[in-house]
Amino acid sequence: MGPFESTVLAPARELATLPLAGWAEACTQALDAGGRLVALFGRPDGDEIVVTTVLQSAGAxxxxxRSRAPRGAGYPSITARHPAAQMPERELWEQTGLVPEGHPWLKPVRFEGPGAPRMADYPFFTVRGQETHEVGVGPIHASVIEPGHFRFMCHGERVQHLEIQLGYQHRGVEALLLTRPPLALTSLVETIAGDSSVAYAWGYCAAVEALAGVPVAPEVELVRGVALELERIAMHLAALTGMATDIAFLQGGASYGRLRTAIINATMRVCGSRFGRGWLRPGGVRHGLGDAHRRALLGMLSAFAKDFAEVNALMLGARSVRSRLQGTGILTPLAARELGLVGLTARASGVATDSRHDLPGRLYTEQPVALLTEDTGDCWARLRLRMREIDESVRWLQQALESPAAALCADTLVPLGPLEPDTLCVTVREGFRGPVLQALETDAHGRLLHYKLQDPSLLNWFGLALATRDNEISDFPICNKSFDLSYCGNDL
Known part of the structure; x- marks a missing residue:
């Protein structure tokens, strides 16, 4: 596979294994040179821990x-020089016991296994001073959102610091994925984060196809791309609906909700599920795009684009909207880069990163997608960028659906044989929140030895905490919805 593929396959025996301290130094040097930390994870192997780092060099x-170390070993924290490593190192420590010595914020991520009974002992940061007080919200909320605890440290009504404690949704997904045959996991993978069903399913399918040595046809990739862009539009619309509702711009909330229904109903007419479940399977797709489906999708998108432009003009032109969103929840470009934030959250703060652009693979090389950014890093920027990304997805879909390849994909699945033994496969697919990473490693018999998941929410929650500082506490719902992160995607 080429250097800019979104799927990477590597025989485990060919991966050089460094001593733990040398591995940490190699990671630090790669980041010093301008590289990006994509993922960092470990797995047990007898009395030792095998650690893997996924890096992306600038322009590559x-x-x-890889490294291997005894359980409980320590290493110089990468976070001390590169804050982007703070959350992956905390997760590695919680899951394996390897200690990042000198980590400035070493706290539990999701209270896995034996840590679950100790959630009440979470070491919250404390702000002291006259007229300083704390406001605790959750984990049970007065709406349908998922459980999470938010601890606001305030001076009057202004937030000095926000600490977010998650872990209430922890389901042990990574361990559960090892209990079933590797080619029968799609229905489970699709429910890891239900609003990113297609992104997770595509990454999983690509991984097992690569491990089985079975490439899929270009038209299959095109249909998967269509499914993913429909999912992106639908979920950006859900966030726009929430933002409009939170600021009482009811015309926007009602219109975006109606438009989202048109998108998810179109998905349902193709595959039988409004969330795209059952559409993708290892070896292909269960539902192709016949002439009738393509004509219906193109007609829907044409009508959608007109209505979407009208409601956007109303939203962006309203003084009340600008007053509530401009300058609220600012996340600076420097903070976004240093924290290693990803997806729309990073792009709204001027960080030009999108795996469809950085790791385009065959599909996005042949059918490029524009890399869009905003500069102000506030709720207004995140609102505008969602609108622009929806417009770009509509353009991409119209081009893809009118291409000759769109008519070639039938409802057939190529059978997959055994998976390659002793092999690691890493896939990255750009979901609507950002890159969804999955790493599958097989043992000597071709069975799954390890299944690692990373939702973009894991990397972005700390960005929400930072963006909330120096805002009124009443601004938090708007900030939260503008990030639109996943609780269950973080907790797994």
């Missing part, structure tokens, strides 16, 4: 670094 593809 993905690369892998």
């Amino acid at each position: 593809g993905l690369s892998l670094l």
Whole structure:
């Protein structure tokens, strides 16, 4: 596979294994040189821990670094020089016991396994001073959102610091994925984060196809791309609906909700599910795009684009909207880069990163997608960028649906044989929140040895905490919806 592929396959025996301290130094040097930390995870192997780092060098593809160390060993924290490593190192510590010595914020991520009974002992940061007080919200909320605890440290009504404690949704997904045959996991993978069903399913399918040595046809990739862009539009519309509702711009809330229904109903007419479940399967897709489906989708998109432009003009032109969103929840470009934020959250703060652009693979090389950014990093920027990304997805879909390849994909699945033994496969697919990473490693018999998941929410929650500082506490719902992160995607 080429250097800019979104799927990377590596025989485990060919991966150089460094001593733990040397591995940490190699990671630090790669980041010093302008590289990006994509993922960092470990797995047990007897009395030792095998650690894997996924890096992306500037202007290049993905690369892998490995280490092996006894349980409980320590290493110099990468976070001390590169804050982007703070959350992956915390997760590695919680899951394996490897200690990042000198980590400035070493706290539990999701209270896995034996840590679950100790959630009440979470070491919250404390702000002291006259007229300083704390406001605790959740984990049970007065709406249908998922459980999470938010601890606001305030001076009057102004937030000095926000600490977010998650873990209430922890389901043990990574361990559960190892209990079933590797080719029968799609229905489970689709429910890891239900609003990103297609992104997760595509990454999983690509991984097992690569491990089985069975490439899929270009038209299959095109249909998967269509499914993913429909999912992106639908979920950006859900966030726009929430933002409009939170600021009482009811015309926007009602219109975006109606438009979202048109998108998810179109998905349902193709595959039988409004969330795209059952559409993708290893070896292909269960539902192609016949002439009738393509004509219906193109007609729907044409009508959608007209209505979407009208409601956007109303939203962007309203003084009340600008007053509530401009300058609220600012996340600076420097903070976004240093924290290693990803997806729309990073792009709204001027960080030009999108795996469809950085790791385009065959599909997005042949059918490019524009890389869009905003500069102000506030709720207004995140609102505008969602609108622009929807417009770009509509343009991409219209081009894809009118291409000759769109008519070639039938409802057939190529059978997959055994998976390659002793092999690591990493896939990255750009969901609507950002890159969804999945890493599958097989043992000597071709069975799944390890299944690692990383939702973009894991990397972005700390960005929400930072963006909330120096805002009125009443601004938090708007900030929260503008990020639109996943609780269950973080907790797994």
